[in-house]
Amino acid sequence: AxxxxxxxxxxxxxxxxxxxxxxxxxxxxxxPVDQKPPDPSKKTLVVLGSGWGSVSLLKKIDTENYNVVVISPRNFFLFTPLLPSCTTGTIEHRSIMEPLRNILRHKTASVTFYEAECTKVDPVNRVLTLRDNSEIKGDIAETSLPFDYLVIGVGAQNTTFGIPGVQENACFLKEIADAQKIRTRIMDCIETATFKDQTDEERKRLLHMVVVGGGPTGVEFAGELQDFFEEDLRKWVPEIADDFHVSLVEALPNVLPMFSKQLISYTEKTFKDEKINIHTKTMVKKVDEKTIFAEVTKPDGTKDMIEMPYGLLVWATGNAARPVVRDLMSKIPAQAKSRRGLEVNDYLVVNGTEGIWALGDCAATKYAPTAQVATQQGQYLARLFNTMAKTQALEEDIAHLEELGHATASPDDKKALATEIEAKAKALRRTKRLMPFQYTHQGSLAYIGSDKAIADLTFGDGNNLTSSGQMTYLFWRSAYVSMCFSTRNKLLVIMDWLKVKMFGRDVSRE
Ligand code: FAD
Ligand code: NAI
Missing domain, CATH: 1.20.5 (Single alpha-helices involved in coiled-coils or other helix-helix interfaces)
Structure with missing residues (x-):
């Protein structure tokens, strides 16, 4: 008892x-409490982007030490791991957006924000060009901004490998607008497929949902879409039940190459059970308005061309550098050989520049382009900037004490000042000892549909634990809720999950 x-x-x-x-x-x-105004006499630190890397830097940096300016075409932070859930309405998009203004308003010294795209970086004259790309423009829509220090965290754009027809016909999955477009298209395909007198062949085409790219984005989206069909669409639009199909196309012999073999097999088996068609060793070569043309490698090594009629095509084949990054790379001889993004040294300084750092998906490093890497890099840079400010303050103190030492004639004062200088010099040496960036991998998680997830976890001294199934799904959910940016986001996500459990997903087309 x-x-x-x-x-x-x-x-x-x-x-x-x-x-x-x-x-x-x-x-x-x-x-939020009152903030100190920005101090233009301090060094201007410009941060590009409002994604994982930049926001993790902004969270930890002491803004009193710099005149901080943030530039991003998006005035919010987006929690990308739950973006695939927005495509089917499992999560409402506003639940995973956190206004940047809220984030910046909680800093001790205020930060200037410009909603704009940085179109050019001049690394020699240390000036940026920024353009307001939003619908409403004032008299000034393009201007320039000088900087002392620059952190580039602009992420990456979708790659199409220049495959004909992809840009014009496919949907992508990177931003909120992409998820909204997919959500609308799914329902549009369904309503059009059930239009009066629609031919059988056309109905089948419209109800064929194809995902190209068997990385985590493609797999998670395919799983979410099949859930939507099984849990809601089948009930509300029973006439599509026989013809609605999800296919996943992957050029390599298997999906999710970054996960362990065991989890790859588990995912492929789960997809088969869920009736998601997996086409591995199938490389898409061309796309038109209604058909995908792909090259299949057969078991004997010979190749065959196949045609796949589709209603919805979601393209998820990874990242490419953004135009502003490509433009900057072309101006720096040390970046001539880089293809994936800005090459950086161990301290995340862009090779061939001074006072310019890059982090996250726009930096070409040995790490995968993930939120986990971008977050740790942001935290590292915040430490670096806080340290730089402390170093500068200590150096100024030492110079001042040395001046006093020269000016005084009293041996006692000289001795006292020397002791103080030595203490400050010791602190300075300690502060300057900043280690290079080191990434700690905590593991990978992915949702694969039908309330199952996979996890490749790393703990201790590089020990690995793999796990899959429904318990892993609960872990996936709690891990992602706890990682959501704010208390508001956490509550909204939990409420969305409850709402879908109680009422199902909304099948109206916006
Ligand atoms: P982003 O987060 O993409 O942010 C880039 C920022 O730069 C944005 O604010 C953008 O508006 C801004 N920007 C763009 N162009 C300019 C410009 N010219 N000037 C100024 N600003 C600009 N990773 C994981 O670790 N776990 C996951 O579960 C996971 N799930 C994902 C699911 C999906 C659907 C996607 C697409 C990605 C997922 N990722 C995940 C990967 C992760 O989202 C990225 O690695 C991460 O967003 C990279 O952070 P970043 O700061 O470099 O870029
Ligand atoms: P990816 O680069 O991981 O996978 C793209 C896949 O597309 C590859 O397997 C490639 O072989 C395939 N492909 C390329 N061209 C093709 C073609 N023409 N035809 C057929 N297949 C083709 O890309 P993804 O999934 O967009 O992920 C990008 C980054 O974001 C990765 O680093 C990933 O780890 C991260 N991410 C992580 C998630 C998680 O941890 N849960 C979720 C989503 C993304």
């Missing part, structure tokens, strides 16, 4: 602490 009582007290206690923490989170979000 004593143990039982203790257990209940512990549970109530934890619940109360949890609620208190939640309430405090909400209160803090809603009540």
């Amino acid at each position: 004593q143990v039982g009582k203790f257990f209940w007290r512990l549970t109530y206690g934890s619940a109360l602490i949890g609620l208190g923490y939640l309430a405090y989170g909400i209160y803090e979000d809603r009540h």
Whole structure:
């Protein structure tokens, strides 16, 4: 009985602490304190982008030390891991967006934000060109901005490998607008397929949903789409039940090359059970308005061309450098050989430049382009900038004390000043000892549909643990909720999941 009582007290206690923490989170979000104004006499640090890398830097940097300016065409942070869930309405898009203004408003010294795209970086004259690309433009829609330090965190764009017809006919999955477009298209294909007198062949084409690219983006989207069909569409539009199909096309012999063999087999088997068609060793070569043309490598090594009629095509074949990054690379001889993005040194300084750093998907490093890498790089750069500011302050103090030492005639004062200088010099040496960036991989997680997820986890001294199935899905959910940016995001995501469990997904077309 004593143990039982203790257990209940512990549970109530934890619940109360949890609620208190939640309430405090909400209160803090809603009540930002007054900020110090920006100080233009300080060095201007410009941060490009409002994604994983830049926001993790902005969260940790002490903005009192710099005149910080952020430039991004997107005035919010996007929690990309849950973006595939937005394509089917499992999660509403606003639940995974966090306004950048809220993030910046909580910094001790205020940060200037310009909603704009940086179109050019001049690394020699240290000037940026920025353009307002939004619908509403004022008298000035393009201007320039000088910088002392620059952090480039502009991410990457979708690659099409120049395959004809992809850009014009496919949907992509990187931004909120992409997910909204896919959500609308799914329902449009379905309503058009059920239009009066539609031919059998046309109905089948319209209901064929093809995903190209068997990386995590393609796999997660295919899983979400099949869930939508099984849990909702089949019920509300029963006439499509026989013809609605999801296909996943991958050029390599298997999907998810970055996961362990065991998890690859588990995913492929789950997809087969879920009736998702997997076409591996199938490389898409051309796309037109209604058909995909692909080259299949047969088991005997010979190749065959196949045609796949489709209604919806989602293209997820990885990343390419953005135009602003390509333009900068072309101006720096040390970047001549780089193809994937800006090459950086161990301290994330862009090779061939001074005072310019790059992080996340726009940097070409030995790490995969993931949110995990971008976040750790952002945290590292925040430490670096905080350290640089401390170093500068210590150097100024030492110079001042040395001046005083020269000016005084008293041996006692000289001795006291020398001791103080030595203490500051020691602190300076300690501060300057910043290690190069080191990435700690915590593992990979992916949702594969039908309430199953896969996890390749790393812990301790590089030990690995693989896990799959429904328990892993619960882990996936709790991990991603805890990683959502704000208390508001966490609550909204949980409410979206509950809403879908209770009422199903909304099948209206926006
Ligand atoms: P981003 O987060 O893409 O941010 C780039 C920012 O730069 C944006 O704010 C953009 O608006 C801005 N920008 C673009 N052009 C300019 C310009 N010219 N000037 C100024 N600003 C500009 N990774 C994981 O680790 N785990 C996951 O589960 C996961 N799931 C994913 C799911 C999907 C659907 C996708 C697409 C990616 C996923 N990733 C995941 C990968 C992860 O999202 C990226 O690696 C991460 O976003 C990279 O961060 P970043 O800061 O470099 O770029
Ligand atoms: P990816 O680069 O991981 O995978 C793209 C796939 O497309 C490759 O397997 C490639 O072989 C295939 N492909 C390329 N051209 C093709 C063609 N013409 N025809 C058929 N297949 C073709 O890209 P993805 O999935 O967009 O991911 C990008 C980055 O984001 C990766 O680093 C990934 O790890 C990360 N990410 C991580 C997630 C997670 O951890 N859950 C989720 C989504 C993305």
